[in-house]
Amino acid sequence: MQEFGELNTKVYHVISGLLRSYTLDKKGKEHIFMFAPEGWVVGDNITPDLPCELYIDAIEDSVVYVLPKDINRENKNAAAFIKRLAVLQKRVIMLMSASAMERYEHFEKTYPDIISRVTQKMIASYLGITPEALSTLKKARLKKK
Amino acid sequence: MQEFGELNTKVYHVISGLLRSYTLDKKGKEHIFMFAPEGWVVGDNITPDLPCELYIDAIEDSVVYVLPKDINRENKNAAAFIKRLAVLQKRVIMLMSASAMERYEHFEKTYPDIISRVTQKMIASYLGITPEALSTLKKARLKKK
DNA sequence: CCAAATTCTTAATCTACATTAAGTTTTTTA
């Protein structure tokens, strides 16, 4: 696959393809923060005076629209911002109060189209678990159904 | 203590006092989503057509400014929104990649003034752990220091 | 100011998920 390129500046509006944002913990382990398919917006939402916490890259050949940093002062993109807030809120709620199995099932519903476009490793990273745990979880899920 | 009252509508700008937002999981267990001391903004950030996921109430006698729902179209509050995005992002990152101990230490730094104003039970709820685990964690922390 | 309720702590036991390790399958690339 041909990468669109490493992106690490500010805010991207995805026209086509698939981006992700992720962080590295102190052990160097990757944790996917968000997937951004067509129509989504990704960026590091930190205030301008703080260093970035997220890396952003393309996991499919993608076309993105790079938004100006002061997008925040523009009204027309308010809907995209609100969507991000909603997604973030849900993620925190799931991480605080749901099991890995529940988070996986929620992921399936939220991103039905993405699930087949990313590796298991990435899904595990997004869920905050290891690929091994995801593998076990999926096997248990088949029996359950 | 005299409560300011149960709030469950939309967006609140805290003038003085302390609010919190929290969710209930399927077992009825409470998970604090966010604390909002003076100067902060809290609300349920879900898109208008979805049911609310968060409860909001005051844990100290508080004065709040109730913001109109369409605050999102107003520019002057952009800074408050960006701050919330930043806080949310950090919370997700901590929940995905840091231990309970690390989350507690991060909480101490982020909310030095709040730590003495809320119960241990609430702090545990915010961190996504039980009060018992927090108690043990704090004891371990004293020895470590 | 005393009784009742709630919060906090401690400890024993349990469990979901991590870690480690090894083998298998799929993908990449030369």
Next chain:
DNA sequence: TAAAAAACTTAATGTAGATTAAGAATTTGG
């Protein structure tokens, strides 16, 4: 298209934090 690399699975073992239970400290309310 073969070999190397990466991803995926399975299983054994380890561990952070949950659950349960009981007692101590603190807060609340009559």
